[in-house]
Amino acid sequence: MKSVRDQFPILSVPENEKRLIYLDNAATSFKPLSVLKAVDDYYRMDNANPHRGVYTLGVRSTDIHENARLTAARFVNADPEEIIFTQNATEALNLVAYSYGMEFLKKGDEILISVAEHHSNLVPWQRVAKQTGSRLVYLYPGPDGRIAEEELDWKINSRTRLIAIAHVSNVLGTEAPVKSIVERARLHGAAVVLDCAQSVSHMPVDIKELGVDFAAFSGHKMYAPMGIGVLYGKKELLEKMPPFLSGGDMIANVHEQTSTYAEVPRRFEAGTRNVGGEAGLAAAIEYINSIGWETIRTHEHALMDQALKGLNALPYITVYGSTDSRDRHGVISFNVDGVHPHDTATILDSEGIAVRAGHHCAQPLMEYMGIGSCVRASIAIYNTEEDISVFLNSLGQVRRWMGYGA
């Protein structure tokens, strides 16, 4: 573990004069040296606008751009021509909403999402529903955070044209029943959009096995830089979709009044791309591969188990979602009785512990759970058993600060 921590320079910077314990990885992760170096190297040695220059430097930049696409494709077991680079998962989901949803949905159709969706996989669908006259229908998880098969049985029906769901909930940490959803979607010919922002750093994502039509993820939550993300789209769907953003590099021919567009995926990549970010993403994927999923999953599961058992043992803590750590993919949300999440987070911060407090961009879920906000602790590969122990011990201080006996 020490060797992993050594790769993340920010971990050695003290926070509030304490050792930093970063438990906000579901918001964004830190970046290892190999990623920082890949970005730095790109701008030092290979910086040119891809697909433009005929000169050697331009060719090198294009190679880095296209090799990153190949690396991303292999990472999720997809074909490179089905990989579109975006800023982040939000932009990827918006691309699907605008170029697929707005184009192919109509009055009377149903869009199905879960009430636990992040706003980025919710607000775009509200807009599609409003614009097209389709209806936005919600799946509701049980108290364990899981969506029951019975719920899928009747909510996925002949009107359902599109199902958009988070692979892993950013609040509950639960994995969606993707297989059951895809099976039912196929029966009715609905498209499935998977938001992999929270899953992609914690478990292998195999597009071919999952069988979804679209999948989105951000680089910055999986050890890559901010500002780079990926949309996977099934080629046959991408080919019939109109462009999202238009401008340079996404065209075949432009005349005064008309234009023809480039082939996919370039049709969806307008303007100069974030090639430095793509180089960083490729390095992050290589970093994850070098550690290996088995090591990552074993380590993170042990931490989730320790955290969940510790929280469950504290009488003044309410944990939201499943109490089984096998259902937890990197995320635990909770509240301290009688203490507002912001106060909990401030008190933990004074111990150098970074947790998130708020609605986690999932206000409809907060409403559904009957709370305004909660505290979220989320882990990454560099967190340690000691991090979790200090976190659990510090929670004991929270109620004392707020004037409760214990």
Next chain:
Amino acid sequence: MELNALYNQIIVENSRSNQNRHKVSDATATLEGVNPSCGDDIILELRVNDGIIEDAGFTGEGCAISQASASLMIDLILGKPVEEAQKLLETFLGMIKGEISDEEQLEFLEDAIALKGISHMPGRVKCAVLPWHTLMGILDEKEAENK
């Protein structure tokens, strides 16, 4: 960071006090204040008669800082003329922004001076000012009506 400066006795006690947490009968002004980033939400009600704040109360939910701040604000403005409340509001915001540090001037804020420590915590300033910004909304509206 010194937690003592933030969660001092006055703030902790006021955050849990129900004294000013109530609806106001025959309220002449009501305004909801929301911090969208954290979901803090308070509804402030005033009854103003002949330019005097006769009654004031708040309902809603929020962190210890916003709740204590609302309670301390109401303690301060209750029974005072609107013009004076306006002045206290400016003094409070000046203290939080770090623009006013003159002890004599700050003394007018009475117990609300306990929130001074917040001025060094950018992440929590919005909590402390929420009730005061809500009051500002009401008073500005009143002023506009009178013009």
